[in-house]
Amino acid sequence: QKEVEQDPGPLSVPEGAIVSLNCTYSNSAFQYFMWYRQYSRKGPELLMYTYSSGNKEDGRFTAQVDKSSKYISLFIRDSQPSDSATYLCAMSWGAQKLVFGQGTRLTINP
Amino acid sequence: GAVVSQHPSRVICKSGTSVKIECRSLDFQATTMFWYRQFPKQSLMLMATSNEGSKATYEQGVEKDKFLINHASLTLSTLTVTSAHPEDSSFYICSGGTGDIFRGYTFGSGTRLTVV
Numbered sequence: 001q002k003e004v005e006q007d008p009g010p011l012s013v014p015e016g017a018i019v020s021l022n023c024t025y026s027n028s029a030f031q032y033f034m035w036y037r038q039y040s041r042k043g044p045e046l047l048m049y050t051y052s053s054g055n056k057e058d059g060r061f062t063a064q065v066d067k068s069s070k071y072i073s074l075f076i077r078d079s080q081p082s083d084s085a086t087y088l089c090a091m092s093w094g095a096q097k098l099v100f101g102q103g104t105r106l107t108i109n110p
Numbered sequence: 111g112a113v114v115s116q117h118p119s120r121v122i123c124k125s126g127t128s129v130k131i132e133c134r135s136l137d138f139q140a141t142t143m144f145w146y147r148q149f150p151k152q153s154l155m156l157m158a159t160s161n162e163g164s165k166a167t168y169e170q171g172v173e174k175d176k177f178l179i180n181h182a183s184l185t186l187s188t189l190t191v192t193s194a195h196p197e198d199s200s201f202y203i204c205s206g207g208t209g210d211i212f213r214g215y216t217f218g219s220g221t222r223l224t225v226v
Contacts, residue, residue, distance in 0.1 A: 043220050
């Protein structure tokens with residue numbers, strides 16, 4: 001079993017839809033949770049991060065962490081074609097080393 | 111914001127030759143540099159962690175003699191793929207860390223290595 005599981009998609013939704021991206025994990029020691037966005041042939045860029053459980057909102061993006069279920073989510077409201085990318089969840093137990101999910105390829109159709 | 115410049119963005123080399131990939135942190139000092147490889151439609155796999163001035167720590171299964179990492183300064187780290195083979199073809203990405211787990215993870219733009 002992988003430490004972090006993420007549905008690779010692809011996921012295709014119409015512009016304006018609410019997108020839900022999810023990851024599950026097995027290591028209960030993870031404390032730091034991050035979402036990265038990666039455009040084709042580019043390095044990932046940090047979108048959002050949270051520590052421990054709870055929600056965090058930044059503009060159209062909301063990150064949720066449920067440590068009891070070992071489940072994290074990223075919601076994108078009012079999705080735009082420019083949101084089309086691969087989204088990777090990543091987590092850590094406190095050391096700098098990150099464990100990444102497989103990434104979900106998202107396409108927003110105009 | 112923090113920028114990590116990675117070069118080259120794409121390289122094609124012959125089997126048996128060596129290739130060097132450079133990552134420079136342009137506006138911050140990367141005390142730690144992480145090197146990843148990414149296969150198509152797969153996640154980033156950490157290869158090694160290097161701290162400035164000391165030997166790199168390699169992940170299990172990564173050949174240290176094949177993937178040479180040098181982190182001689184706080185702004186430059188290099189990955190050399192020695193005696194490259196077609197199975198080494200992949201997307202290699204560096205990430206500079208400053209010690210802040212959230213702010214320090216600035217990724218380079220990646221290097222697409224093709225070994226023919």
